[in-house]
Amino acid sequence: MLLPKFDFHEPKTVNEACQILAEYGAKARILAGGTDLMVNMKKKILSPQQLVSISRIPELKNLEASADHIRIGACFTVADLCESDAIQRHLSALAEGAKNLGTPLIRNLATIGGNIGSARPAADLPPPLMAYGAQAVLSSLSGERTVPLDQFFLGPGFTAMKPDEILTEIQVPALPASSGAGYINIGVRKAQDCNLVNVASFIALDAGGIIQNARIVMGCVGPIPLRARSAEKILIGQKPDTALFTRAGAAAGSDSTPIDDFRGTAAYKKDMVGVLTRRTLDIAFHKATHRQ
Amino acid sequence: MSEYTVINSRAVRRDTPDKASGKAVFIDDMSLPGMLYGALLQSPLAHARIVRIDTSKARNLPGVKSVVTAAEAGLIKYGVSPARYDETLFCHEKVRYVGDDIAAVAAVDLETAIEAVSLIEVEYEELPVVLTIEDAMAEGAPVLHNEYPGNICAEVHSEFGNVEAAFANCDLIKTTTFKNKRQDAAFIEPQGCIASYDHFGNLTLYSSTQVPHYVQRTVAMVLKLPIGKVRVVKPYVGAGFGIKASANPLELSACLLSMKTGKPVKMNYNREQVFQYGRARHQFTHTMTTGVKKDGALLALKHVCYLDGGAYSSFGIATVYYAGSLLGGPYKLPNMKYDGYRIYNNKPACGAMRGHGGVAARACWEQQLDMIAEELKISPIELRLKNMMVAGDVTCNDLNMSSLGMKECIEAVQNGSEWSAKKGKLPKGKGIGMACGFFVSGAGYPIYRSDTYHGTVVIKLTEDGGTALVYTASAEIGQGSDTTFAMIAAEALGIRLEDVRLESGDTDFGVDLGAYSSRQTLMTGHAVKEAAEDVRQKVLEVLSKELNVPVGEMDIRNSLIGFKQANVDFSGLRTRYVKEHRGWTDNPTDGPLTFKEAARMAYLAIGSIVGTGKYKPHELGGKYKGAAVGTSPAYGCSAQIAEVTVDEETGQITVDKITDAHDCGRAINITSVEGQMEGSVSMGLGEALFEEVKFDNKGRVINADLAEYKIPTMLDMPEVKTIIVESNEPNGPFGAKEVGEGAIMPTIPAILNAVYDAIGVRIHELPLTPERVYMAIQEAKKGKKT
Numbered sequence A: 001m002l003l004p005k006f007d008f009h010e011p012k013t014v015n016e017a018c019q020i021l022a023e024y025g026a027k028a029r030i031l032a033g034g035t036d037l038m039v040n041m042k043k044k045i046l047s048p049q050q051l052v053s054i055s056r057i058p059e060l061k062n063l064e065a066s067a068d069h070i071r072i073g074a075c076f077t078v079a080d081l082c083e084s085d086a087i088q089r090h091l092s093a094l095a096e097g098a099k100n101l102g103t104p105l106i107r108n109l110a111t112i113g114g115n116i117g118s119a120r121p122a123a124d125l126p127p128p129l130m131a132y133g134a135q136a137v138l139s140s141l142s143g144e145r146t147v148p149l150d151q152f153f154l155g156p157g158f159t160a161m162k163p164d165e166i167l168t169e170i171q172v173p174a175l176p177a178s179s180g181a182g183y184i185n186i187g188v189r190k191a192q193d194c195n196l197v198n199v200a201s202f203i204a205l206d207a208g209g210i211i212q213n214a215r216i217v218m219g220c221v222g223p224i225p226l227r228a229r230s231a232e233k234i235l236i237g238q239k240p241d242t243a244l245f246t247r248a249g250a251a252a253g254s255d256s257t258p259i260d261d262f263r264g265t266a267a268y269k270k271d272m273v274g275v276l277t278r279r280t281l282d283i284a285f286h287k288a289t290h291r292q
Numbered sequence B: 001m002s003e004y005t006v007i008n009s010r011a012v013r014r015d016t017p018d019k020a021s022g023k024a025v026f027i028d029d030m031s032l033p034g035m036l037y038g039a040l041l042q043s044p045l046a047h048a049r050i051v052r053i054d055t056s057k058a059r060n061l062p063g064v065k066s067v068v069t070a071a072e073a074g075l076i077k078y079g080v081s082p083a084r085y086d087e088t089l090f091c092h093e094k095v096r097y098v099g100d101d102i103a104a105v106a107a108v109d110l111e112t113a114i115e116a117v118s119l120i121e122v123e124y125e126e127l128p129v130v131l132t133i134e135d136a137m138a139e140g141a142p143v144l145h146n147e148y149p150g151n152i153c154a155e156v157h158s159e160f161g162n163v164e165a166a167f168a169n170c171d172l173i174k175t176t177t178f179k180n181k182r183q184d185a186a187f188i189e190p191q192g193c194i195a196s197y198d199h200f201g202n203l204t205l206y207s208s209t210q211v212p213h214y215v216q217r218t219v220a221m222v223l224k225l226p227i228g229k230v231r232v233v234k235p236y237v238g239a240g241f242g243i244k245a246s247a248n249p250l251e252l253s254a255c256l257l258s259m260k261t262g263k264p265v266k267m268n269y270n271r272e273q274v275f276q277y278g279r280a281r282h283q284f285t286h287t288m289t290t291g292v293k294k295d296g297a298l299l300a301l302k303h304v305c306y307l308d309g310g311a312y313s314s315f316g317i318a319t320v321y322y323a324g325s326l327l328g329g330p331y332k333l334p335n336m337k338y339d340g341y342r343i344y345n346n347k348p349a350c351g352a353m354r355g356h357g358g359v360a361a362r363a364c365w366e367q368q369l370d371m372i373a374e375e376l377k378i379s380p381i382e383l384r385l386k387n388m389m390v391a392g393d394v395t396c397n398d399l400n401m402s403s404l405g406m407k408e409c410i411e412a413v414q415n416g417s418e419w420s421a422k423k424g425k426l427p428k429g430k431g432i433g434m435a436c437g438f439f440v441s442g443a444g445y446p447i448y449r450s451d452t453y454h455g456t457v458v459i460k461l462t463e464d465g466g467t468a469l470v471y472t473a474s475a476e477i478g479q480g481s482d483t484t485f486a487m488i489a490a491e492a493l494g495i496r497l498e499d500v501r502l503e504s505g506d507t508d509f510g511v512d513l514g515a516y517s518s519r520q521t522l523m524t525g526h527a528v529k530e531a532a533e534d535v536r537q538k539v540l541e542v543l544s545k546e547l548n549v550p551v552g553e554m555d556i557r558n559s560l561i562g563f564k565q566a567n568v569d570f571s572g573l574r575t576r577y578v579k580e581h582r583g584w585t586d587n588p589t590d591g592p593l594t595f596k597e598a599a600r601m602a603y604l605a606i607g608s609i610v611g612t613g614k615y616k617p618h619e620l621g622g623k624y625k626g627a628a629v630g631t632s633p634a635y636g637c638s639a640q641i642a643e644v645t646v647d648e649e650t651g652q653i654t655v656d657k658i659t660d661a662h663d664c665g666r667a668i669n670i671t672s673v674e675g676q677m678e679g680s681v682s683m684g685l686g687e688a689l690f691e692e693v694k695f696d697n698k699g700r701v702i703n704a705d706l707a708e709y710k711i712p713t714m715l716d717m718p719e720v721k722t723i724i725v726e727s728n729e730p731n732g733p734f735g736a737k738e739v740g741e742g743a744i745m746p747t748i749p750a751i752l753n754a755v756y757d758a759i760g761v762r763i764h765e766l767p768l769t770p771e772r773v774y775m776a777i778q779e780a781k782k783g784k785k786t
């Protein structure tokens, strides 16, 4: 398969990149790891005339953990996420998502920004990031703005980003003391598989061990990663136990809106949302009670 | 210690360093001066009449050198078996599947060729599409080929013994229906070729093929060329698994375009086209009824099978026969009745793939045998051992088990997996299961009726005596055959492996039917051995004259000449040799006479030393119709035990371990045998758990890539414990027989039986995706409640 023709830009700073995007608008496309974009270009689904590589912008590769935030640069690779101690320690569900993404070859190239920017309903990183309450930082010549990931995805391949904007970093707020998250994805085989269902759950407990806050995010069962709102409601104000998590799982199944497709039936995916919700809540609860 | 000096060891493969370092040359690495690039116009519709083809815009595009359609190619029918030649190079009246070839273009570069293809105008009149066996067989269904009413491509009806009479004597009769799914072989290298037509009318075709010989014949026949002017050369090939075992439209188109333009023409399939071309494993629906005595003695099998064939025959006639005949063994089965049907429909043709015709049948039956064992309260191993054939037994359909280490294989996996400590003692969700299987060591007959030798080999010694050059037309496609034949040549001639050089895969080197039906080690191996012995004899005869020692009192080993008598004086020979090599630093001074010296003397005496070898199977059993499919000079066999964990809440299966024992006769290269065993497990595991080529309702493949067509990854592969069981096959060179295909037979049923052991639910349809397993568990739960 041959690539369509395009011009190639390689800016060294975010500002330079923003200038190129401002000039070409919708004719341009940002190229990060290329593991999503190149496939679409070879299949002629996308034929951008201008490719703006952001791989040579050092500031996009930073990871910074401060008292109130963890900031992950958009070009931080998935392999970096797998290996980072800070991610493993603070955002273990994200690390889990990263470890389950693609293959070693893909992980070496794929970036966190590209995983979000491609807005695939089955992607591995949005559910854990949304469960942690992450937000996207977007830059353009007219300045910077912050969009919660909850409001970032609009549909398969569509996001709140404007054509002249770059996603520069992901911000995850520091987690409350007794909180934790879990992530599980299932596919047909053990690796390099488009997920059938993936779920991330986050809970925060108060001093008395009551669930104060809960976020459950389900992938593959809607046009964008979905929050399981009624499951979250069931959890909040309750003491965690297996029976509660099973009820929350059943509610999450009802919150999901999967479709039959060649990968699997809606009925199976709904049932799996229930199982994965319960299992990720178990992990989240374990983390919440075992975090130092 | 082995009695052999070269074979029966772990030799480093001859292709390994080149492949590991990227030096190995595949079609994609090759180019010739002035080379053009070709592209195919393939049908976007599954069934349509061609009303009009207009190529004028394509011809006028700058850079386009030739555009060919059926008008230029002619309408000579070809295919695999002459009994079912049902394809023409390009469609003329109608197209029969999405991907059917309509035209080809040669241009200065690939971009131009692809653009030109898009400029060819075809007016179609759409015809109703049939995509399933049921639709194709329905009353009034549209017919794909007028010559085959009812869309029945082939049917087989055979009975050995008397099944109904036997059923009357059975204590238990069990019927099950089983379905696998259409496979893709997922070889790493898509088909590709370069054709080059010279000024003298000679055509050389470099192609990624398993069968240079059959491709040569098909090209000559379809393009009406004298066979002596067609040469097919196979560079390194990234596997084939049966799909590359016949001539394809790329090869024929590239040849035609090269003839038209006088320039070399290169053509490749992309991955999507590999799926579209198909020719891999059929979808089979087997219904088997087995009757046994209370003690487990097998009495009869009644078997009906439908093959979802696709638009053309390809290997299909052989497939429909194999699907029945390969159940004749390895168990003693006195009565067997088979009705097989291969049905045409508007999907890509299916063909031959590893374990040709026998894999789904074996899976169905071995699972059924476990069900029978359970009902009779006999252990699955005991049931199998009770009915097992031994060497020398002949099946009811006349397959002669000239060697059969089946019992040894079962015992090896039983011990190797600690079966007795596990079977029946594992916690819920964990299971263990076993199965057996066997396969031919080469088809007894060529694909076309002929008295041809199946392999010829020439070995020539270099005139200065250092090296044996082996020339074979056989096909190294990644399985390791080049190394195997170099080892056989070295062993039979008595020289070191490093003193052999081997060239293969070129029709100019002789006849070899190629790499399919697990034939090369046995068949080409015989020819290599005979040629090596011929060379050996010629050298020893000259020595005998020169030294006055009888041939029988000399031996060649490790590239040295040995004499039975002490004190044979060969100093005269040595002096002559040294005189001819004045100034050389490697001249022999003392020590035994070397092969190099002997070979040089032989050359000086009688000229170039050339030995020839040939092989064709002896008269094989079976006089009934279809006996040619299944009969073989030898059969390899194997047993496997699978251990699995099933997540009952999600249906996900993890195969934890496979213990695999295979009887390959004498192992020539032990590492290669193990490689085939592990590869077979991986392929069988994929078919068992994940793989299925899927279509939309217009007949288009919807998962034509390796992201959505799921073969096992490293993480899906279990630990594989390989145990080689050696028998001494009387019809094999040094006692060797197959391992390439037979090793896949037990994998699927072993996994099926292990999954049942883990969850207590039988599943009769592949693949065992998490969803299918989960739904089966849910169904069973519902069944229990009501």
Ligand SMILES: Cc1cc2nc3c(=O)[nH]c(=O)nc-3n(C[C@H](O)[C@H](O)[C@H](O)COP(=O)(O)OP(=O)(O)OC[C@H]3O[C@@H](n4cnc5c(N)ncnc54)[C@H](O)[C@@H]3O)c2cc1C
Binding pocket: A029, A030, A031, A032, A033, A034, A035, A036, A037, A038, A039, A054, A074, A075, A078, A100, A101, A102, A103, A106, A109, A110, A111, A112, A113, A114, A115, A116, A117, A118, A122, A123, A124, A125, A161, A165, A166, A167, A168, A192, A193, A194, A195, B707
């Ligand atoms: C074989 C294979 C397996 C895969 N497996 C998985 C998997 O298991 N799980 C999974 O989630 N994904 C998987 N993917 C998809 C892909 O690898 C990931 O989504 C990856 O994270 C994309 O990152 P990238 O840097 O390669 O993105 P790119 O391809 O470079 O970009 C993707 C999209 O995002 C936009 N974009 C990228 N960065 C920015 C930015 N900073 N600002 C604005 N827009 C931006 C691009 O313009 C483009 O539209 C797989 C892909 C392949 C080829």
